[in-house]
Amino acid sequence: xxxxxxxxxxxxxxxxxxxxxxxxxxxxxxxxxxxxxxxxxxxxxxxxxxxxxxxxxxxxxxxxxxxxxxxxxxxxxxxxxxxxxxxxxxxxxxxxxxxxxxxxxxxxxxxxxxxxxxxxxxxxxxxxxxxxxxxxxxxxxxxxxxxxxxxxxxxxxxxxxxxxxxxxxxxxxxxxxxxxxxxxxxxxxxxxxxxxxxxxxxxxxxxxxxxxxxxxxxxxxxxxxxxxxxxxxxxxxxxxxxxxxxxxxxxxxxxxxxxxxxxxxxxxxxxxxxxxxxxxxxxxxxxxxx
Numbered sequence: 001x002x003x004x005x006x007x008x009x010x011x012x013x014x015x016x017x018x019x020x021x022x023x024x025x026x027x028x029x030x031x032x033x034x035x036x037x038x039x040x041x042x043x044x045x046x047x048x049x050x051x052x053x054x055x056x057x058x059x060x061x062x063x064x065x066x067x068x069x070x071x072x073x074x075x076x077x078x079x080x081x082x083x084x085x086x087x088x089x090x091x092x093x094x095x096x097x098x099x100x101x102x103x104x105x106x107x108x109x110x111x112x113x114x115x116x117x118x119x120x121x122x123x124x125x126x127x128x129x130x131x132x133x134x135x136x137x138x139x140x141x142x143x144x145x146x147x148x149x150x151x152x153x154x155x156x157x158x159x160x161x162x163x164x165x166x167x168x169x170x171x172x173x174x175x176x177x178x179x180x181x182x183x184x185x186x187x188x189x190x191x192x193x194x195x196x197x198x199x200x201x202x203x204x205x206x207x208x209x210x211x212x213x214x215x216x217x218x219x220x221x222x223x224x225x226x227x228x229x230x231x232x233x234x235x236x237x238x239x240x241x242x243x244x245x246x247x248x249x250x251x252x253x254x255x256x257x258x259x260x261x262x263x264x265x266x267x268x269x270x271x272x273x274x275x276x277x278x279x280x281x282x283x284x285x286x287x288x289x290x
Contacts, residue, residue: 184268233257
């Protein structure tokens with residue numbers, strides 16, 4: 001390394017990016033014009049008196065309602081067809097989930113952050129991107145929206161809905177509960193890691209196109225995870241989505257595996273938060289050296 005000695009301090013990185021990509025290549029470096037945003041307080045009493053707080057919760061409710069309505073209705077359309085070739089099939093279901101997340105994140109990002117998923121909210125809370133008050137409120141509104149969305153689908157045609165699983169997440173035959181749990185953990189890790197990367201404030205400061213494009217990789221991540229795990233669990237990676245379908249469908253076998261669709265996403269979200277904050281961004285180490 002031409003005379004440079006290796007710095008063995010934990011978390012240290014003395015060597016800058018060799019070939020920066022995008023507008024980051026125009027100069028500057030890590031300290032160009034960027035400051036790490038302060039962590040959100042654990043509890044912010046003032047939020048409860050702010051209309052923007054409740055407006056954000058309503059946005060999460062409506063977004064999750066629309067998400068369940070379109071996606072579960074798509075699942076029902078595929079399930080009722082005698083021939084999978086006559087429907088959009090598994091690929092179409094995956095596109096439905098990914099496409100709705102893309103559209104809804106785009107619509108609500110400026111209001112609530114566009115979480116539409118308790119696992120995403122939990123991961124961002126662990127990273128101190130939002131307060132505990134807001135995280136709990138978001139999760140409640142997301143679950144209520146999901147229940148209403150699945151309920152409207154059932155209201156259209158109850159026989160079709162109840163006869164075709166109601167879009168509820170269960171571990172498919174041939175797979176163990178451990179398989180289902182693993183699929184949910186890894187699938188949610190992919191999603192939440194993508195959320196962190198797409199909304200990274202440091203990247204936003206360097207590359208102006210990043211916040212504009214953020215909904216696209218998030219939606220695409222949802223699409224890809226669905227392609228991989230629909231045959232295993234029907235793909236949860238969103239506890240509100242799983243809860244809404246399970247409550248409206250309300251059959252025993254939908255509840256037998258339901259814990260997987262809370263534990264798996266929350267573990268996956270926590271791992272993604274730790275990986276991005278500690279390994280990728282090394283934020284605790286940066287703070288200790290400043």
